[in-house]
Amino acid sequence: MAGDDFKGFVVVVTGASTGLGRAIAEETAARGAEAVVINYAHNAAEAEETGRRVEAHGAKAVLAPGDVAQDADCRKIAEAARPFGRVDALFNNAGTTTFAAHGDLDAVSADDFLRLYGVNVVGAFQMVRACRALLEAAPRAGAVVNTASIAGVTGIGSSVPYAASKGALNTMTLSLARALAPRIRVNAVCPGFIDTPWFGKGLGQEAAARVRANAAAGTPLKAASTPEDIAAAAVFLASPASRHVTGETLLVDAGSHLGYAPLVAR
Numbered sequence: 001m002a003g004d005d006f007k008g009f010v011v012v013v014t015g016a017s018t019g020l021g022r023a024i025a026e027e028t029a030a031r032g033a034e035a036v037v038i039n040y041a042h043n044a045a046e047a048e049e050t051g052r053r054v055e056a057h058g059a060k061a062v063l064a065p066g067d068v069a070q071d072a073d074c075r076k077i078a079e080a081a082r083p084f085g086r087v088d089a090l091f092n093n094a095g096t097t098t099f100a101a102h103g104d105l106d107a108v109s110a111d112d113f114l115r116l117y118g119v120n121v122v123g124a125f126q127m128v129r130a131c132r133a134l135l136e137a138a139p140r141a142g143a144v145v146n147t148a149s150i151a152g153v154t155g156i157g158s159s160v161p162y163a164a165s166k167g168a169l170n171t172m173t174l175s176l177a178r179a180l181a182p183r184i185r186v187n188a189v190c191p192g193f194i195d196t197p198w199f200g201k202g203l204g205q206e207a208a209a210r211v212r213a214n215a216a217a218g219t220p221l222k223a224a225s226t227p228e229d230i231a232a233a234a235v236f237l238a239s240p241a242s243r244h245v246t247g248e249t250l251l252v253d254a255g256s257h258l259g260y261a262p263l264v265a266r
Contacts, residue, residue, distance in 0.1 A: 003031045003032070004031060004032040005031055005032070005239050005240055005241065006028050006031040006032045006033045006088075006089075006235075006239065007031075007032035007033075007034075008032065008033075008034050008088075009028065009032070009033040009034060009088040009089060010033070010034055010035050010037075010081055010084040010085075010086055010087050010088050010089075010134075010138075011025070011028045011033050011035070011036045011037065011087070011088065011089045011090075011091070011238075012036075012037040012039070012064075012077065012078070012080075012081055012087055012089070012090045012091065012127075012131060013025045013028075013036060013037065013038060013039065013091045013093055014039040014068050014077070014091065014092055014093050014094035014123070014127060015039065015040070015041070015068075015093040015094030015095060015147075016036075016038040016039055016040060016047065016050055016091075016093065017038070017040035017042075017043045017046035017047040017049075017050055018043070018046050018050075018196070018197070019194065019196045019197075019227050020093055020147065020191070020194060020196075020227045020230050020231060020234075021038075021039075021050075021091070021093040021094070022046075022049075022050045022053070022227065023226075023227035023228050023230070023231035024091050024093060024231045024234055024235060025038055025050050025053070025054050025061075026050070026053045026054060026057065026231075027228070027231045027232065027235045028059075028089065028235060028238075029053075029054040029055075029056075029057035029058070029059035029061075030057045031235070031239075032059075033059045034059060034060065034084070035059060035060040035061075035062060035081070035084050036054045036059050036060070036061055036062070037062045037064050037077065037080045037081050038050050038051055038054065038061055038062065038063050038064065039064045039065070039066060039068070039077050039094065040063070040064075040065055041065070041066065041067050041068075041094065044063070044065065047063050047065075048063065051063055062080050062081070064076065064077045064080040067119075067123075068092075068094045068119060068123030068124070068126060068127055069115075069118035069119045069122060069123050071126045071130075074123070074126040074127050074129070074130040075130045077127065077130065078127070078130035078131045078134060081131070081134055082134065085134075085137060086134050086135075086137040086138045086139075086142075087131050087134040087135050087137075087138065087142060088135075088138045088140075088142060088143065088238075089142070089143045089144075089145065089238035090127060090128065090131050090135060090142070090143070090144045090145070091144075091145045091147070091234060091238065092123070092124035092127050092128070092144065092145070092146045092147060093147040093234075094119060094123055094124075095119060095120050095147060096115070096116060096119045096120065097116065097157075097158045097159060097161075097162040098112050098115075098116065098158065098159050098161060098162065099158050099159060100112075100158075100159040100160070102159070102160050102163075105160075107159075108159060108160060108161055112159070112161045113161045113164070113165075116161045116162055116164075116165045117161075117164075117165050117168065120162075120165040120166060120168075120169055121165050121168045121169050121172060124146050124169060124172065125172060125176075128144055128176060128180075128184075128186070132180070132184070135180075135183070135184045136183045136184060140240070140243065141181075141182060141183055141184060141185050141243065142183065142184045142185070143184070143185045143186075143187070143237065143238035143239075143242075144176070144180075144184060144185065144186040144187070145187055145188070145189060145234050145235075145237045145238050146169055146170075146172075146173050146186070146187070146188040146189070147188070147189060147191070147234065148166045148169045148170050148173070148188040148189065148190045148249060149162075149163075149166040149190055149191060149192075150190050150191065150192045150251060150253045150256060150257055151163040151166050151167075152164075152165070152166025152167040152168075152169060152170045152190065153167070153170065153190055153249065153251065153257065154257055154260040155167075156260075166190075169188065170188055170190070170249050173186055173187065173188040173247065173249060174247050177246045177247030178247065181246060185242075185243075185245065185246040186246060186247065187237040187242070187245060187246060187247065187248045187249070187250065188248070188249045188250070189230065189233050189234045189237060189249075189250050189252055190249050190250065190251045190252065190253065191225060191230045191252050191253060192215075192219070192225060192251075192252070192253025192254060192256045192257070193211075193215035193219075193224060193225060193253070193254075193256070194225050194226070194227055194230055195212050195215070195224045195225065195226050195227075196227060212224045216254075218256060218259075219253065219254035219255050219256045220254065220255035220256075220258055221254040221255050222254075223254040224254075225252070225253070225254055229252070230252050233250055233252040237250060
């Protein structure tokens, strides 16, 4: 999706070395961002590739290593944007999970909950806090976009701790949207299945193809979403086109939520 609605923007994307984070970073650069701060926790080589893609669109890429579960790291990531004097858009995309059947209560521990909440919820909060002054310095209301999940709305997904953490992130989106208005808008995007290279690496190509086919068959739109599909929606929530949108959770799951009970949680 081309355009220049992000012209001059300073953008921070956590968890931007691969997948959805990379797609968001590249999309904002393609739409005119001046600078993109690319956070990563582990894989510097992948983050550098994201940086090359960002710079191919004419934006300045700034690599910012750090674990968002650590407040000191969040402050360092925010400092990477300080030379630009503001942050127009913060994408809290970093996330983690554990895999366990929901009915097997012995398959997860308190430590699993704490680890997932530390990244998925506390990390997002700490990033907003660290970037708050820079977001408020933006010429228009700064935008925060949290990467939640359909799991946080319907109680499905890779594990109970994961679904619970994403539900908490959705609730925190509402709290912060109230607390930080009018200078900062806060919204969340809730993806369903996202087709990333991770499945091929972890499961093998044949198994990944089956997962992809099953995911597509289970949605009304018969589609397995790509990172670019979700990035377009996330970037919309940070764009001037959504300037009157705050406290929203946007479901981007090819309609898979339609098979569940009414979404009163929204």
